[in-house]
Amino acid sequence: MSQMQSVEKQLREMILGLEIGPGEKLTERWIESRFGASRTPVRAALLRLETEGLVGRDGRGWTVSPINLAELEQIAVYREAVEVAALRLTCALADRSGVDVIEAMLESCDGNTAREEWHRVGMDFHIELARLSGNEFLFRAVRDAMTRLSRARWLEVRDEAALARAWAEHRAILAATRLGDADEAARQLSAHIVGSRYRLVTSLANDRRGLRARGFAVVAA
Amino acid sequence: MSQMQSVEKQLREMILGLEIGPGEKLTERWIESRFGASRTPVRAALLRLETEGLVGRDGRGWTVSPINLAELEQIAVYREAVEVAALRLTCALADRSGVDVIEAMLESCDGNTAREEWHRVGMDFHIELARLSGNEFLFRAVRDAMTRLSRARWLEVRDEAALARAWAEHRAILAATRLGDADEAARQLSAHIVGSRYRLVTSLANDRRGLRARGFAVVAA
DNA sequence: GATACCATTTTGGGATACCAAGATGGTATC
DNA sequence: GATACCATCTTGGTATCCCAAAATGGTATC
Structure with missing residues (x-):
């Protein structure tokens, strides 16, 4: 399996499992180092998770969507x-x-x-x-x-x-x-x-x- | 406006306007040169359009979704x-x-x-x-x-x-x-x-x- | 002590370089 | 002529580099 899907999957699980709390800020660099992937798959993952509503843009950065x-x-x-x-x-x-x-x-x-x-x-x-x-x-x-x-x-x-x-x-x-x-x-x-x-x-x-x-x-x- | 959104918007309009026909193959390199952008925004655009169902993966490449x-x-x-x-x-x-x-x-x-x-x-x-x-x-x-x-x-x-x-x-x-x-x-x-x-x-x-x-x-x- | 200001760092967005896998096309063999 | 095979090219995926802008933090001023 490609690493891209892996980053996406792992990040989604961390968010859904509340290992990353609602409202927390995310940086592409942190995800990059956390999962040992480069920024390209990280960005793909963020874009996908954005359409799922799990992360959102906070001005320039990324945020785990709060519970609304x-x-x-x-x-x-x-x-x-x-x-x-x-x-x-x-x-x-x-x-x-x-x-x-x-x-x-x-x-x-x-x-x-x-x-x-x-x-x-x-x-x-x-x-x-x-x-x-x-x-x-x-x-x-x-x-x-x-x-x-x-x-x-x-x-x-x-x-x-x-x-x-x-x-x-x-x-x-x-x-x-x-x-x-x-x-x-x-x-x-x-x-x-x-x-x-x-x-x-x-x-x-x-x-x-x-x-x-x-x-x-x-x-x- | 960032170029990324521009690529996405223009590509979407070309697809919706049938300037690129349903079923046609797309290469990231072609889009890149067509809109004068680099592959990063091109990839972001394709990922977004994929979730909209306008393009899809065809094995390794990309295809404009056929009319189904x-x-x-x-x-x-x-x-x-x-x-x-x-x-x-x-x-x-x-x-x-x-x-x-x-x-x-x-x-x-x-x-x-x-x-x-x-x-x-x-x-x-x-x-x-x-x-x-x-x-x-x-x-x-x-x-x-x-x-x-x-x-x-x-x-x-x-x-x-x-x-x-x-x-x-x-x-x-x-x-x-x-x-x-x-x-x-x-x-x-x-x-x-x-x-x-x-x-x-x-x-x-x-x-x-x-x-x-x-x-x-x-x-x- | 509060605040306005500036240097530095960090960040996301974009561009480019590199790679492995698959497509392509030509050639040699039968 | 058909086919098997191999060199080459192309492609998407990944990593890395660069940049402008925003955040940060320290400092000088009042």
């Missing part, structure tokens, strides 16, 4: 539009066996599962569900939206009850989809996204002080 | 989801005076208007309409989708009747939006997009031979 509560709310509305559209397409498919694969994915999480894994599967649920629609654009839209939400979801204070609730909602969505009941599936998915958004934004707004103390830039709604 | 009829169909579905969502948001706004600005934009086209202008206003109608929603993500989704559709719409054989029809549909959408009638506005917009897609794909499929003769790569649905 207003943006999170807008993404939730966006997600609802594209995810529901994708789900309706999937419900209209003759072969909806893909839902079983996703169901199995959910089942793979139990009491022994690491938090990272719950986090990942929780996002992949939505991404893979969108992929079933067969529409490349809806799929990418969901994938990109989830990438943008990723750090915020990671920061969210999630308790066992919230996790169990989310998983139950996921299963309800799959059940309706399996039956091809588009309206019911769409209703369930909308409610799930709206509820998620509420809990996410509430959690972050409450914990804002704590997040700032950890050096994370959090922009108000 | 299957992709056009998928974009239409995608558009419908995001445009309708945006329009429903707009209908729920207290201040919908923005529709008047868009209406005026439509009025600016008459018998003396150049074809380029009709083309541009036809796209801007949808982009500006989405912007009214206030949701940055829905707006960008529509803008990017229209950019991808741009070349195809340019190739479409459009007659006076089709243009008049499209404008009438645009006005109907605005009228319902002005009244805040979200369901009616959504219905009108959906019908408009579905109709547009049908006429576009049909036109291109029929003219495929002619387009290939002009050296344009057109991939079947």
Whole structure:
């Protein structure tokens, strides 16, 4: 694999994994030395990550995008539009066996599962569900939206009850989809996204002080 | 303005304006000499245009993306989801005076208007309409989708009747939006997009031979 | 002590040099 | 004439160099 993709991948993981905090300044030179690459692949990586919304320009320099509560709310509305559209397409498919694969994915999480894994599967649920629609654009839209939400979801204070609730909602969505009941599936998915958004934004707004103390830039709604 | 943005802008215009045909191979060196820039800005431009879907990698090299009829169909579905969502948001706004600005934009086209202008206003109608929603993500989704559709719409054989029809549909959408009638506005917009897609794909499929003769790569649905 | 000013450093943007891999084209062989 | 093979050229990827501008930090002035 070329080093360019490696820099991009590693840098993305550091940002998504909060090893580099939201709001931190980045210099091309630092990335260069940190990953042992030269500036050309570093710039390519930054340009790509910029379109993903993970880094942004700060005047002349680069900054890891802060967590923006207003943006999170807008993404939730966006997600609802594209995810529901994708789900309706999937419900209209003759072969909806893909839902079983996703169901199995959910089942793979139990009491022994690491938090990272719950986090990942929780996002992949939505991404893979969108992929079933067969529409490349809806799929990418969901994938990109989830990438943008990723750090915020990671920061969210999630308790066992919230996790169990989310998983139950996921299963309800799959059940309706399996039956091809588009309206019911769409209703369930909308409610799930709206509820998620509420809990996410509430959690972050409450914990804002704590997040700032950890050096994370959090922009108000 | 930096030269980088200039290369990107000029190259994008050449591609969208079909001065470089769909399917044509691009070399960084050619772009470099064509615009008098060095490879650094050229690479940045190509990376950006890649995320816009206007150029793609062809093994080791770069290619102007072909017109892909299957992709056009998928974009239409995608558009419908995001445009309708945006329009429903707009209908729920207290201040919908923005529709008047868009209406005026439509009025600016008459018998003396150049074809380029009709083309541009036809796209801007949808982009500006989405912007009214206030949701940055829905707006960008529509803008990017229209950019991808741009070349195809340019190739479409459009007659006076089709243009008049499209404008009438645009006005109907605005009228319902002005009244805040979200369901009616959504219905009108959906019908408009579905109709547009049908006429576009049909036109291109029929003219495929002619387009290939002009050296344009057109991939079947 | 605060502040205006200037030298120095650092930074991102651009240009150029170099390389390995792939495309090209000619040639020798059958 | 077709084909296998090899020298050459071209290409994208990477590294390095240069530059203008912005940030930095120290200093002199009030």
